[in-house]
Amino acid sequence: MKQNLLRATLPALPLLSAGCAGKAHAPLPEQARPNVVFIFADDLGIGDLSCYGATRVATPNIDRLASEGTRFTNAYSTSATSTPSRFGLLTGMYPWRLPNTQIAPGNSELIIDPESYTLADAMHDAGYATGAVGKWHLGLGPEGGTDFNVEISPDARDLGFDYEYLIPATVDRVPCVFIENGRVAGLDPNDPITVDYKHKVGDWPTGAENPELLRLRPSHGHDNTIVNGISRIGWMTGGKSALWIDEGIADTIALKAKQFIVRHKDEPFFLYMGTNDVHVPRVPHPRFEGKSGLGTRGDVILQLDWTVGEIMHTLDSLGIADNTLLIFTSDNGPAIDDGYQDEAFMRLGGHTPSGIYRGGKYSLYEAGTRIPFIVRWADYVRPGVQDALFSQIDVFRSLAALTGVTLPEGAAPDSRNHLAELLGTGHTDREYIIEQNRQNTLAIMSNGWKYFEPSDKQTYEYRKSVELGNSPQPQLYHIARDKREQHDMAAERADIVQALAAKLQEIKNEHKQ
Ligand code: NG6
Ligand code: CA
DSSP states (O other): OHHHHHHHTSOOOTTOOTTOOSOOOOOOOSSOOOEEEEEEESSOOTTSSGGGTOSSSOOHHHHHHHHHSEEESSEEOSOSSHHHHHHHHHHSSOGGGSSSOSSOOTTOOOOSOTTSOOHHHHHHHTTOEEEEEEEOOSOOSSTTOOOTTSOOOSSGGGGTOSEEEEESSOTTBSOOOOEETTEETTOOTTSOOEEESSSOOSSOOBTTTOGGGOSBOBSSSOOSBEETTEEOBSEEEOOGGGOOOGGGHHHHHHHHHHHHHHHTTTSOEEEEEEOOTTSSSOOOOTTTTTSSSSHHHHHHHHHHHHHHHHHHHHHHHHTOSTTEEEEEEESSOOOSSSSBOSOTTTTOTTOOTTTTOSOOTTOSSGGGTBOOEEEEOTTTOOSEEEOSOEEGGGHHHHHHHHHTOOOOTTSSTTOOOOHHHHTTSOOOOOSOEEEEOTTOOEEEEETTEEEEOOOOSOSEETTTTEEOOOOSSOEEEOTTTOTTOOOOOTTTTHHHHHHHHHHHHHHHHTTOO
């Protein structure tokens, strides 16, 4: 209430395009210095939130964020899986331009070149304290992979982050430990960690050999080392004192994020926060267990909503919420069964994680990369809905424009400044959106059409539960009229197929080194 009154007395924002009704906001200074919190949820679908129309699950905190900010209806992640999507966000470069940007194992080397200029570098150069907390999944350490028993270098601190508290890859991948500023948190040096993704190491039981020890059984893969009664991808041994407890991961990430915010409350800060929710294995804290009525996938949506609420309450209690630009989004679309027998399909109860869209995580169809995206900055962002086509690849240059930092030559080559759209004041569609599926097959969307390049790769993932969108024939959808991608018009509109194929090729040819 107080905020609204305050805002109503301020002059209008010059960036506002004509015809934008709503409250007047303060003019945007040339170099604004809001705190920036970027929350990357994991595998959260556009249909998973009540503010995006979900009726079987309630997400009150995220809904409040949406009602106080701008909710995007046509926003895309760079890729339909985590590693490439995060790579795109932090580098402003399409991940498919480089090899080795697909889903990374838990002992992967750092896959972003420490020499490259990242979003965190830009925020750092703009005078921000920078932190990365939670899911990382971009590798750590030198070529050859991570040694978890020494100070790990290079790491996020070589990419512009002052502070890191990280899950190296995913919670379904070993090692099951957090990394704090290059060190495994809580590691006993007398119990060193060994990790291997090719062969079994150590004598800890595995899901394949000792399924009777499991409390959550795999449905696909995930049958290597058992940690906390859950078998993972990859083998590990050692580091017992450092192992995470799955039920506590959301709490730990929220706590470390809050501590970072509190430490930097008196200076501009940039927090890049990756939640583990709602990725597998879905192990909610007992506070959320059984609370959604939709099984554990629903429960971890509630846990995710709680996490966002914790960040919002922290900002509120420090009195810095209004001057914090908070972005909430997902790294890729939703998975239902993603490799564990957690009854996710059976217990959907009418809930539709993909909303009305075709496909899901891994897919080139819309639900693969069309994700929830919400921006709140009470001082400048007017509440509303943003329908413009928007891509996470543009967050980099938009934030650079906001903070007034000049980027070095070659930085963020695929990113464009869409600050006005990010802030909800402009409504210009991105010229085109590139989508990427798990096998690096690309689609381009432009002027209401979406073209899929032909691919001989597999059609489905996981016993036909996910359509990947690969087809040896090109596909074309009139996405503006056919949001559900039901009518392939490639045969009828060869002219558009040809034009979009040429455009995609032209984009692929850009920035070749
Ligand atoms: C897949 C895993 C899946 C998930 C995914 C990465 C199997 C059978 N499936 O390979 O469970 O971990 O990788 O997800 O192993 S992501 O959101 O981090 O990209
Ligand atoms: Ca993901």
